[in-house]
Amino acid sequence: MNDGQPANPRGAEVRPExxxxxxxxxxxxxxxxxxxxDDERPAERSDGDSSLLLELVSYLRECRTELREEWARRISQxxxxxxxxxxxxxxxxxxxxxxxxxxxxxxxxxTLQKYAxxxxxxxxxxxxxxxxxLGIVLLLRDVLARSLFAKYQEDLEHLNRVLDAYEPAAxxxxxxxxxxxxxxxxRVIQDQQESLRELSTPVLQLRDRLLILPIIGVLDPSxxxxxxxxxxxxxxxxxxxxxxxxxxxxxxxxxxxxxxLVQTVEASRLMGARVILTGLSSEIAQTVVDLGVDLSxxxxxxxxxxxxxxxxxxxxxxxxxxxxxxxxDDV
Amino acid sequence: xSVAILRQADYLIASIQSDLxxxxxxxLRHELAELVGMHRARGIVIDVAALDVIDSFxxxxxRSIVLTARLRGAETVIxxxxxxxxxxxxxxxxxxxxxxxxxxLDAATTLLDQLTQGDQEDGE
Numbered sequence: 001m002n003d004g005q006p007a008n009p010r011g012a013e014v015r016p017e018x019x020x021x022x023x024x025x026x027x028x029x030x031x032x033x034x035x036x037x038d039d040e041r042p043a044e045r046s047d048g049d050s051s052l053l054l055e056l057v058s059y060l061r062e063c064r065t066e067l068r069e070e071w072a073r074r075i076s077q078x079x080x081x082x083x084x085x086x087x088x089x090x091x092x093x094x095x096x097x098x099x100x101x102x103x104x105x106x107x108x109x110x111t112l113q114k115y116a117x118x119x120x121x122x123x124x125x126x127x128x129x130x131x132x133x134l135g136i137v138l139l140l141r142d143v144l145a146r147s148l149f150a151k152y153q154e155d156l157e158h159l160n161r162v163l164d165a166y167e168p169a170a171x172x173x174x175x176x177x178x179x180x181x182x183x184x185x186x187r188v189i190q191d192q193q194e195s196l197r198e199l200s201t202p203v204l205q206l207r208d209r210l211l212i213l214p215i216i217g218v219l220d221p222s223x224x225x226x227x228x229x230x231x232x233x234x235x236x237x238x239x240x241x242x243x244x245x246x247x248x249x250x251x252x253x254x255x256x257x258x259x260x261l262v263q264t265v266e267a268s269r270l271m272g273a274r275v276i277l278t279g280l281s282s283e284i285a286q287t288v289v290d291l292g293v294d295l296s297x298x299x300x301x302x303x304x305x306x307x308x309x310x311x312x313x314x315x316x317x318x319x320x321x322x323x324x325x326x327x328x329d330d331v
Numbered sequence: 332x333s334v335a336i337l338r339q340a341d342y343l344i345a346s347i348q349s350d351l352x353x354x355x356x357x358x359l360r361h362e363l364a365e366l367v368g369m370h371r372a373r374g375i376v377i378d379v380a381a382l383d384v385i386d387s388f389x390x391x392x393x394r395s396i397v398l399t400a401r402l403r404g405a406e407t408v409i410x411x412x413x414x415x416x417x418x419x420x421x422x423x424x425x426x427x428x429x430x431x432x433x434x435x436l437d438a439a440t441t442l443l444d445q446l447t448q449g450d451q452e453d454g455e
Contacts (some may be wrong), residue, residue, distance in 0.1 A: 150411060278404075283366030285402040289395045296429075302368055302404030 001221045050107075052165040057105045060144060068097050071136075071143045076141065080132045084123070092119065100140060104169050109176045116177045120184035133181045135176070141170045183312060201227045203234035206308065210272075210315045214304075216249030224260040228267060235273045242311040243268055246304045248279030258293040265298055274314055275299065278307030334359050336366060342374040342443055343367065343405075344436070347381050356392045363396055367403040374443035375400050376436060380411030390425040397429050406446040408432065408439040 060067065070094045075081055103112040120133075148166060152159035168299065201223070204212045235243065243327055245264070253261075265275040276295055277300045280288070288295060299303075301307040333355065334347040343366055345359065363375060377393065379385065385393075397407040408431045412420070420427070431446070433439035 277402075280402045282361065282368060282399070282403065285364055285399040286395070287361065288402060289398040295398075300402045300404055302371055306371065306404055 032288055038044060041179065048088055050165075052162055053107075053169060053315065056148060056162055056166060057101055060104075060147070061101055063147060066103075067128050067143055067147055068093055071097070074139050074143060075136050079134060080135050080139075083126045083128060095119075095137075096140065100173060103173050103176075104166075107169065112173060113180055116180035117184055120181045124181075124188055130178070130181060130185065132307060134178050137177045141174055144170070155266045158219065164316065201230055203230055205238055205240075205317065206244075207312070207317065209239060209241045209242045210311055210317075211235065211238060212246065212304075212308075213243060214246045214249065219247075219250055219253060219257045219260075221256055221260065224257050226263075228260070228264045231264060232267060232271060235268060235271045240273050242276065242315045243273050243302070244276045244278055244307045244311050245305065246279045247277065247284070248281070248304060250279075251281075251286060253284050255291045255293060258288050258291060258295075262293065262298065276307045276311055276314075278299055278302065278304050333339065334362075335412070336362065338370055338372070339440075341378060341447070343369065343370065343372045344376045344378065346378040349381055350383060351389070353388055356389055360396050360399065362390055364399050364403060367400050368404045372405050373447045374440075375405050375407040376439045376443065377407065377409050378411045378436070379380060379409060380413065382416065383413065385412070385416050385420055387423070387425055390412075390420070390427060394429060397431075400424075401429075406431070408442050408445060408446075410435055410439045 054126070068090075072086075072090045075089055075093070076086065084092070096119070099112045099115045103109050110290075125135075137266065145163070145166070148162055149159065152162055196217075201213070201215065202213070206212050211231075211234055213227070213234075215227065219227075234240065245261075261277070268275045275298070276297075277298050280300060281304075299310075301310050333351065335346045335348065337344045337346065343363065345363060347359075353358070367375065368373065376423070377396070379393075393409060400407045410433045412432060416427075431442060433442050
């Protein structure tokens, strides 16, 4: 521990050296990082390395205040985390800094991993991007490395050894934070897909024995299959005789999905319900004809209104609104 | 475009004024598909009296107009096929399977009335 030599990351004499070092350190990481699993790392580290690490950790802890401020300053300078206020950035920076130190010291990344996950949970909803998170972690790594350069610039050999100890640990931390963020993000996406799947195909009962199935969004094969299952279950539960499937909200359709719709109609018929398909956009209608999908046994009506009128007629309700038919068909 | 599309009650009447290029045939198809939805039309009459030739492309396009319109909830009737054209079409064995044909506009609307009524009744 030199007697509190202030960190001077902007020191002009430090820079050229550091730029020389950086690529080296990177290539080192590239070859070492992949084959290292989380658990074997601490054991691998030699005693010399760990004592060096302890030394630099206690040094970095000493300079905690300046380095932290420097880091927060660099973050706002680089226009990262624009969705967060200065104060927020600073308090998060403090926490990350302390966690970072712990991880450097103990070589255990579990706490950091946990913290990174929580942090991701907090900031993902606010629209923080992956590159920003990676950016701030790499900035911290850079800030710390610069302070090390400043401290050991007199003794190049010692600096080399310090960096040997520091770089792998720092890289590992960066990877951990990045991976945690991406994992959290993927988890969010998966959750959303799940809820979309559940929300997207409600089967509504319009009248006794008359169901409406509005479909909105993209129809992919898995959704089409799920939709069929839901519809058939609803037909059974409600003892429905007529179903209106409205696809006004579907922008495109392909052969697989068109065929699936045909099968849905066929299956519904086997359940004893008649299906009216409504709201085919002109594009979809033309696509379906071009694809040569046989929809001849399907009952199609232009829009939902017409479809409901037709359905009421089929289900035996007097089609009063239709105006052109006042008969009550037996079903 | 040399096709006038008129609206009469629940039906659209597309009157072809002169021979159509392939592009115009495709345009007609798009336009009819759009208009059927916009006007909630239940029937389309296509008057082909001005066509001296109906080649396989036009025949196929007419067929796809019929199918598209049906998906959009409208039936289609073709009127005014010229005698020469009719003979040629038979000789060339152009398949007009789903096409319904009528002699003139009167017959076409009557046929459409039947078709759209029947559509509502043949539910069983």
